[in-house]
Amino acid sequence: MTDSYLNAVNAGFTKTLAKKLGLPQPAVLRRYEPGAPLVPGPVLVVGGTPGVHDDADDVAAALLRWDLDVRQAPADASERWGAVVVVLTGAERPGDVSQAVLAVAGHLRSLARGGRVVVLSRAPGDDDAPAIAATRQGVDGFVRSLAKELRGGATGNGVQLTAGAQVGDPAVLAALHFFLSAKSAFVDGQLLRVGDGPAWDASGFDWSQPLAGRVAVVTGAARGIGAEVARTLARDGAKVVVVDVPAAGEALTAVANEIKGTALQLDVTADDAGARILEHARARHGGLHVLVHNAGILRDKLLANMTPEKWDAVIAVNLESQLRITEHLLEVGGFSETPHVVSLASTSGIAGNRGQTNYGFSKAGVIGHTRAHARLLAPLGGTANAVAPGFIETDMTASIPLVPRQVARRASSLQQGGQPIDVAEAIAFLASPGTTGISGQVLRVCGQNLVGA
Ligand code: NAD
Numbered sequence: 001m002t003d004s005y006l007n008a009v010n011a012g013f014t015k016t017l018a019k020k021l022g023l024p025q026p027a028v029l030r031r032y033e034p035g036a037p038l039v040p041g042p043v044l045v046v047g048g049t050p051g052v053h054d055d056a057d058d059v060a061a062a063l064l065r066w067d068l069d070v071r072q073a074p075a076d077a078s079e080r081w082g083a084v085v086v087v088l089t090g091a092e093r094p095g096d097v098s099q100a101v102l103a104v105a106g107h108l109r110s111l112a113r114g115g116r117v118v119v120l121s122r123a124p125g126d127d128d129a130p131a132i133a134a135t136r137q138g139v140d141g142f143v144r145s146l147a148k149e150l151r152g153g154a155t156g157n158g159v160q161l162t163a164g165a166q167v168g169d170p171a172v173l174a175a176l177h178f179f180l181s182a183k184s185a186f187v188d189g190q191l192l193r194v195g196d197g198p199a200w201d202a203s204g205f206d207w208s209q210p211l212a213g214r215v216a217v218v219t220g221a222a223r224g225i226g227a228e229v230a231r232t233l234a235r236d237g238a239k240v241v242v243v244d245v246p247a248a249g250e251a252l253t254a255v256a257n258e259i260k261g262t263a264l265q266l267d268v269t270a271d272d273a274g275a276r277i278l279e280h281a282r283a284r285h286g287g288l289h290v291l292v293h294n295a296g297i298l299r300d301k302l303l304a305n306m307t308p309e310k311w312d313a314v315i316a317v318n319l320e321s322q323l324r325i326t327e328h329l330l331e332v333g334g335f336s337e338t339p340h341v342v343s344l345a346s347t348s349g350i351a352g353n354r355g356q357t358n359y360g361f362s363k364a365g366v367i368g369h370t371r372a373h374a375r376l377l378a379p380l381g382g383t384a385n386a387v388a389p390g391f392i393e394t395d396m397t398a399s400i401p402l403v404p405r406q407v408a409r410r411a412s413s414l415q416q417g418g419q420p421i422d423v424a425e426a427i428a429f430l431a432s433p434g435t436t437g438i439s440g441q442v443l444r445v446c447g448q449n450l451v452g453a
Contacts, residue, residue, distance in 0.1 A: 030114025041082030147189035171437025197437025212237035220295030274328025374440030390446025
C-alpha cells in the first residue's frame with residue numbers, strides 16, 4: 001500500500017508547493033538496511049556529572065562497545081548528531097533534570113534526519129515519595145512533548161528502569177539499541193518499562209541474527225502485518241511456521257516458501273488450534289519459542305447497529321483465540337525454553353474508536369491478558385508483550401473510505417501511516433533473547449498517533 005501524498009511532498013514541484021501552502025510535510029523515514037550504521041551520526045550523551053562516575057558514563061561506555069562515535073556534554077553545538085541520549089536515572093527532584101534537559105535543547109536543531117532522542121529514567125513506582133514520583137512521572141510528559149517537536153523523521157522515546165534494573169542490564173541495552181536503530185522508525189513518544197530480568201550472556205551474541213536457533217509461529221501470516229512479521233523473524237534467524245485460514249492457503253504457501261518456513265492452514269478459532277500449532281511446530285522444527293498472535297479482523301458498526309455475528313466474530317478471532325492457544329501451550333508445557341509471546345493489540349484498544357466497540361473490547365482485552373501472561377510466563381524465563389499499531393498501510397486500512405483514511409494518516413507526529421515492517425521490527429525486538437526484562441508491556445507503533453497518545 002502506498003501513500004502518494006508522502007511521495008509527492010518529498011520530490012519536485014509538489015514539494016515546493018506543499019511548503020508554500022503550509023501543508024503537512026511527512027518525512028521519508030529512516031528504515032533498517034543491513035550493514036547501515038545504527039544511527040546517522042555521532043551520539044551525544046547528556047545527564048552526567050563531570051568528575052563523578054555515574055550512569056551516563058556507563059551508558060557512554062555501552063555505546064562505545066557498539067562502535068559508535070560517542071561524546072559527552074558539554075559538546076560542540078555545530079555537530080550534526082545522529083542521536084542524543086539523556087540519562088536522568090539519578091533525578092529525584094524536578095530541579096535535578098533542568099541541566100540535562102537544557103543541554104539537549106542546545107543540540108536539537110542539529111539532530112540529523114531520522115535522528116533519535118532516547119531518555120533513560122527510573123519508572124515511577126507505587127511506593128515513591130512525592131518528589132520522586134513527580135520527577136519520574138514528569139519525564140513521561142517531557143518525552144511525549146519533545147517527540148511532538150521533532151522533525152525530519154526524528155523520534156523521541158524513553159526507557160524507564162524499574163526498581164533493581166541498572167543501565168548496563170541486557171534488556172535496558174536492548175531497548176536502547178532498538179530505539180536508536182532504524183528498526184524503531186514508526187515508534188515515537190513511547191516509554192518502555194524495563195526490569196532487571198534474568199541474567200543473559202550477550203558475549204558472542206550476533207545482533208544481526210538475534211533469533212538464530214529459535215522456532216516462531218505467526219498467525220494471520222498470509223498477508224499484511226503477519227506476512228511481514230514472518231519475513232522479519234526469518235531474516236533474524238528464526239525458523240517460522242506461518243498460520244492462516246484455508247481460504248488464504250495459496251498466499252500462505254507463497255510466504256512460507258519465500259522464507260523457507262512451513263505453512264499451517266488453520267482457523268485460529270478452532271477448538272484444537274493450540275494443539276495443532278504445537279504438533280506442527282514440534283514435528284517440523286523441534287520446538288516453539290516465539291508465538292505471535294497476529295490474526296485479526298474488523299467488523300465495524302456503531303453499537304446501536306451492532307449484530308451478534310459482528311460482535312462475536314471479532315471477539316472470537318482477536319481475543320478468545322489468543323487466550324485459548326496460549327492457555328493450551330501453558331497447560332501442556334508446550335513452550336520451549338525462554339518463550340516470548342507477542343500479541344497484536346491496537347491504539348483503538350487504548351483510546352477507543354467510534355464504530356469499534358467490538359474491536360476496542362478485543363484489543364483492550366489483549367492488553368489485559370498480556371499483563372496476566374507476563375506473570376505466568378515469568379517462571380519459564382519467558383515474556384508476554386503486546387504491540388499496538390496505529391494506522392498501518394495494509395489491506396485492512398485500505399478498506400477505510402478515502403477522507404478518514406487521509407485524516408488518520410496525518411494525525412500522528414510523523415504525519416503518515418506506518419508500514420507493516422515497522423510493526424514487524426517491534427515484534428522481532430520483543431521476541432529476541434536479550435529482552436527478558438521487558439514483559440507485560442504495550443509498545444505502540446503509531447508514529448505518536450495524536451488520538452490517545
Ligand atoms: P489483514 O486483514 O491484512 O491480515 C490479517 C490476516 O489474518 C489475514 O491474512 C487473515 O486471513 C488472517 N485471519 C483472519 N481471521 C483468521 C482466523 N480465524 N484464523 C487464522 N487467520 C485469520 O490485517 P493487518 O492489517 O495485517 O492486521 C494484522 C493485525 O494487526 C490484526 O490483529 C489487526 O487487528 C492488527 N492491527 C492492524 C492495524 C492496521 O492499521 N493495519 C492497526 C492496529 C492493529
